Structure formats: C-alpha cells, structure tokens
Amino acid sequence: MFTPLLALLLLNNFSSKSTMDTTKKEVIFQIDFQDFFHNDTVTLRINDCLVFKDHQLTSEISTGLTDARVKGYLDDEMQISIFFSSESHLCMYSKDKISISIVLNHYIKKYVVDLSKGRYIGFSKKDKNELSFSQSQKPFIYD
Numbered sequence: 642m643f644t645p646l647l648a649l650l651l652l653n654n655f656s657s658k659s660t661m662d663t664t665k666k667e668v669i670f671q672i673d674f675q676d677f678f679h680n681d682t683v684t685l686r687i688n689d690c691l692v693f694k695d696h697q698l699t700s701e702i703s704t705g706l707t708d709a710r711v712k713g714y715l716d717d718e719m720q721i722s723i724f725f726s727s728e729s730h731l732c733m734y735s736k737d738k739i740s741i742s743i744v745l746n747h748y749i750k751k752y753v754v755d756l757s758k759g760r761y762i763g764f765s766k767k768d769k770n771e772l773s774f775s776q777s778q779k780p781f782i783y784d
Contacts, residue, residue, distance in 0.1 A: 666714035669721065670739060670760045673781060674709040676700050677766040684744040685711065685725075690732035692725050700766075704783040713739070746770055 672682065685692040698707040714722045721734040741752040741762075748770040754762060757768040759776040767773050775781075 646700070666716070666722065667751070668712055669715045670713040670756055670762060671725050671780070672709075672711040672741070672753075672762045674698055674700075674707040675763045675765040675781070676705040678707050679766075681766060682744075682746055683709070685709075686742040687711070687713070687723055687736065688721075688732045688740055689742075690723060690730045692723055692730060705765075743772065745772060 672685075672687075673700055678700045681698050682695050682759045683698050684694045692711055693709070696709060700707050709725070711725045712725060714724065715734070716722055716731065717747050718736070719734055721732055721739075723730045723732055727746070739756065741754060743752075743764065745752045745766070746769065750772055752774060754776065759778045761777045761780050763775040763777075763781055765773045765775070
C-alpha cells in the first residue's frame, strides 16, 4: 500500500540522482576531444578518478568535435565534481592543477595541466596513438 509520504520520498530519491545541479558552481575546466578521431577507444582519468572507460570517439567532420566534453566544477578547496554525459564524479583537487590520464587505443598519455594558463583544454588525434594538446583562456570555436 502506497502512502502519500512514501510516494513523496520515492519521488525525491529518484530526482536527486538524475543530474548534478551545476547552476551555482564555478567551472574550473572544460576538456574537449576534437579533431581526427575515428572509431578510437578512449579512457579518461582526472586526478585518478575514472571519468569514462573505453568510450568510442569519432570527430564530426563539419565541426571537428567529438561527443566527449568533460567539465570540472569546484565544490570546495579540496574537491571537484567532474561532469560527463549526465554523470558526475567527486574527486580530489589541488589548487590550479589537474592530472589527466588518457588511454588512446591502449596507449597511455599523461598530462599535468596548470589551469592558471587556461581552463579550456583540447585534445586532437595526431596519428594512430598520439595526441596533440591545446589550452586556452577562451572557449574553443567550432564551425
């Protein structure tokens, strides 16, 4: 037998898990996977937190962008929420720096990024197992 209180509790439980409220949080970085990916398998870790595993990336020819966009939000001085594809992960944070580990087609690449040099980060594929890294103070422009 459902009571109105039980129904209200169930409804609140489901709604709190659906998406992260990002309206009041500061975006500290955005990572875009950009040009030249074609059915490539990618795993991404930020500060040792798994963001996605074996995600298949293909760049859109007209824009030079894949469907993988990751945003980091500052929770407090020691934690960030990393948001990807309607999921969020709470991770440790050290002021103005993040470590990024990318596995591209079974080859690992590691980066330590100083966010004071720009919060917009882009990765493009150079050849079968290589990436090019770019960083900017302004958002990237895609046609």
